[in-house]
Amino acid sequence: MELLVNPTWTHVCEISAIPKLGSRVLSRTTGNVAIFRTESDKVFALLDHCPHKGGALSQGIVHGETVTCPLHAWNIALASGEACAPDVGCARRFPVRVENGAVFVALGEDA
Numbered sequence: 001m002e003l004l005v006n007p008t009w010t011h012v013c014e015i016s017a018i019p020k021l022g023s024r025v026l027s028r029t030t031g032n033v034a035i036f037r038t039e040s041d042k043v044f045a046l047l048d049h050c051p052h053k054g055g056a057l058s059q060g061i062v063h064g065e066t067v068t069c070p071l072h073a074w075n076i077a078l079a080s081g082e083a084c085a086p087d088v089g090c091a092r093r094f095p096v097r098v099e100n101g102a103v104f105v106a107l108g109e110d111a
Helices: none
Strands: 009-014 022-026 033-037 043-047 061-063 066-068 075-077 096-099 102-106
Touching: 009 022, 033 102, 043 096
Parallel strands: none
Antiparallel strands: 009 102, 022 033, 033 043, 061 066, 066 075, 096 102
């Protein structure tokens, strides 16, 4: 995970705009970002690209704090972006914060 010393936070949406156990996509020219919401209202952001074959993680099934890629059923941990064993790989993770129902993502310099 990259360490952002002074992150620039981008307002993405209200948390209510992300369905529970679902996602919302932030379109970018450098790669879309999938923002996920768990049943317990935790919010995570990953590059919308499975480390296995590039499937859109935003189209996967969220369960607990993981998402299952729709292409080949790889499970990706939302908190770290790491593929769950026995699979190996990592999707880029982006820091997220929720303030007063608003979701912000630190996208880095390539926002």
